Amino acid sequence: MKKSERQKKFVQENINLFRCPTCQAPMARVVDNSIVCQNGHQIDFNRHGYLHFLTGAAETEYGREMFCARRQLLESGLFTPIIKEVAGVLPDKPLRLLDVGTGEGTPLKQLVSLRKNDRDVMVGFDISKPGITLATQLGLRAFFCVADLRKLPFNDQRFDALVELFSPSDYREFNRVLAPGGCLIKVVPNSGYLAELRQLLYGKNQAKSHYDNQRVVNLFKQHYPNCQLKQVKYQFTIPSGQQEALVEMTPLHWGKGARQLTAKELMTLTRVTVDVSLLIAKKGE
Numbered sequence: 001m002k003k004s005e006r007q008k009k010f011v012q013e014n015i016n017l018f019r020c021p022t023c024q025a026p027m028a029r030v031v032d033n034s035i036v037c038q039n040g041h042q043i044d045f046n047r048h049g050y051l052h053f054l055t056g057a058a059e060t061e062y063g064r065e066m067f068c069a070r071r072q073l074l075e076s077g078l079f080t081p082i083i084k085e086v087a088g089v090l091p092d093k094p095l096r097l098l099d100v101g102t103g104e105g106t107p108l109k110q111l112v113s114l115r116k117n118d119r120d121v122m123v124g125f126d127i128s129k130p131g132i133t134l135a136t137q138l139g140l141r142a143f144f145c146v147a148d149l150r151k152l153p154f155n156d157q158r159f160d161a162l163v164e165l166f167s168p169s170d171y172r173e174f175n176r177v178l179a180p181g182g183c184l185i186k187v188v189p190n191s192g193y194l195a196e197l198r199q200l201l202y203g204k205n206q207a208k209s210h211y212d213n214q215r216v217v218n219l220f221k222q223h224y225p226n227c228q229l230k231q232v233k234y235q236f237t238i239p240s241g242q243q244e245a246l247v248e249m250t251p252l253h254w255g256k257g258a259r260q261l262t263a264k265e266l267m268t269l270t271r272v273t274v275d276v277s278l279l280i281a282k283k284g285e
């Protein structure tokens with residue numbers, strides 16, 4: 001099946017997930033190449049085969065190059081232990097799962113292959129068009145769209161699980177689309193995350209060479225006082241030739257004061273620490 005046909009079939013079968021970004025009424029049906037809400041607002045499947053739900057311009061710095069670099073590292077296994085941990089936390093029953101800030105889609109692809117549950121309904125969205133274009137090309141049995149996490153184009157209580165890897169959050173929207181008892185898993189970097197790369201880029205600038213996640217963790221705890229925390233920490237051996245991709249994929253190097261690394265310095269980077277926390281909560285607890 002062509003990717004545009006696959007995406008359209010998914011929407012037809014799961015039309016009750018979606019709501020109109022203009023008037024918030026439920027989406028009613030697929031007509032020809034469009035999805036139409038109860039009040040007649042219409043969004044077309046674009047030439048890449050996905051739906052674009054943003055009503056205004058997107059503010060994102062993530063371009064195609066960053067996503068290609070990220071895919072290269074993720075296919076090499078950079079985040080595989082994290083995805084395994086996430087898969088282990090999810091219930092076994094068939095799930096309607098939303099991947100928040102899905103990027104180019106590889107984490108969702110890895111999650112789909114670990115779950116092996118063909119009754120799962122998997123949806124990934126991102127604000128970045130280059131990311132979703134790449135994700136749609138994966139040919140997964142999942143649906144991808146461009147959307148804003150602060151204005152989710154989904155009806156209330158439609159998802160059993162929300163997963164987000166290094167993405168910002170909007171807990172009001174998350175609680176709205178999660179079903180009662182639904183599960184939220186947020187992955188945040190700990191201070192040791194990619195420490196070797198940070199030290200190369202920022203040297204002794206302590207403020208930049210360490211990441212402090214306390215504010216993010218505290219905010220999560222405020223919303224979900226009974227949440228669980230799980231640390232996942234390991235060393236990742238960087239495949240030769242992928243050092244540059246690692247620098248490219250991480251937004252760290254946009255921070256002020258990052259040095260331009262020489263090829264020789266990059267060569268010294270053979271292993272990096274991946275250190276993250278899984279913040280796990282259930283809606284209503």
Ligand SMILES: [Zn+2]
Binds near residue numbers: 023038040041
């Ligand atoms: Zn509408």
